[in-house]
Amino acid sequence: MAKKxxxxxxxxxxxxxxxxxxPIIGVSPLIVHRFDEKxxxxxxxxxxxxxxxxxxxxxxxxxxxxxxxxxxxxxxxxGKGYGFPALAFKAAMVSAAYRAYGKKMTIAxxxxxxxxxxxxxxxxxxxxxxxxxxxxxxxxxxxxxxSPRYRAEFPNWSATITIKYLADIASESELVGYLNAAGFxxxxxxxxxxxxxxKGMFEVVASK
Numbered sequence: 001m002a003k004k005x006x007x008x009x010x011x012x013x014x015x016x017x018x019x020x021x022x023p024i025i026g027v028s029p030l031i032v033h034r035f036d037e038k039x040x041x042x043x044x045x046x047x048x049x050x051x052x053x054x055x056x057x058x059x060x061x062x063x064x065x066x067x068x069x070x071x072x073x074x075x076x077x078x079g080k081g082y083g084f085p086a087l088a089f090k091a092a093m094v095s096a097a098y099r100a101y102g103k104k105m106t107i108a109x110x111x112x113x114x115x116x117x118x119x120x121x122x123x124x125x126x127x128x129x130x131x132x133x134x135x136x137x138x139x140x141x142x143x144x145x146x147s148p149r150y151r152a153e154f155p156n157w158s159a160t161i162t163i164k165y166l167a168d169i170a171s172e173s174e175l176v177g178y179l180n181a182a183g184f185x186x187x188x189x190x191x192x193x194x195x196x197x198x199k200g201m202f203e204v205v206a207s208k
Contacts, residue, residue, distance in 0.1 A: 007172055018167040019115075022179055026157040028201040030126070031133060031190035032084060033072045033151045068150035069132040076118045082130060082154075083116075083123025088188045089161055090114040093175075095194065096182035101174075112165035112175060128157035151190065158205075180204045 007020045074083045090113065097108035117125040133153035136146045163175055183202035184193070191197030 016167040017164060018172070019162065019164045020172055020175060021160050021162050022176060023160045023205040024158060024179065024183060024202045025205055026128070026154065026200075026202045027183070028187075028199050029133075030084070030128075030154040030157050030188065030200050031151055032074060032082075032130070032154070033190050034074050065132060065134070065150040069130075069152050072151040073130060074121070074123055076123060076125065077120040078118075082126050082128075083118055083121060084126050084159070084188060086114045086116040086122055086124050089124060089179075089182070092182035092186040092188055092194075093178040095186045097178045099185055100181040101177065103178075107169070108178070110166075111170040112163050115162040115164055117160075117162070124159050124161060126154060126157050126159050128154040130154050159202075176204055 007018055074085065075081075076083050093112075093114070094105055094108045097103035098105045114124070116122045130152040131154075133151050135149050135151070137149045138146050161179060163179075165175060180203060183204070186192065186194045187197070187200035187202070189200035192200040
């Protein structure tokens, strides 16, 4: 794992860029749900099944726990590990910069980028082993019917967040603060604090 505050500074065309690697550790399970075309199709099929049930038809058994579990994961391009979108971590940091520090979101959004560990997929590598999670969710109109949903969950997880930033308008300590605040008040993944949940929370690993 990279050491906290491992910073590199480069000057290019009058702009001073710096790169820092910050390790984080999950403090609540990370629930992932890769929303691809297959997921959209399954949701449409589930909605149709519920509609048919309300109209007196027979409910279709469209759930496939193991298949849904596998399709909800973000796979690294080499197929040997898992990840989570780098953009999700950036969005969490930008939101935290505004919520916790009063930083204008437009300024925070342009001050830094979270770099992907896997450029091909745009993912930050997640260290941990996923397990199948089952939840009952309600879909439909006024009379919602509960249906099981199967997703992947990392009960224990960690990652190293690589951030490239403009050193002229952001500082290392600010970015560490944004990331730490993001882990507490925003989170990543499904049912995160930003969406009135308590999953996908994390904290910056303190230097020894």
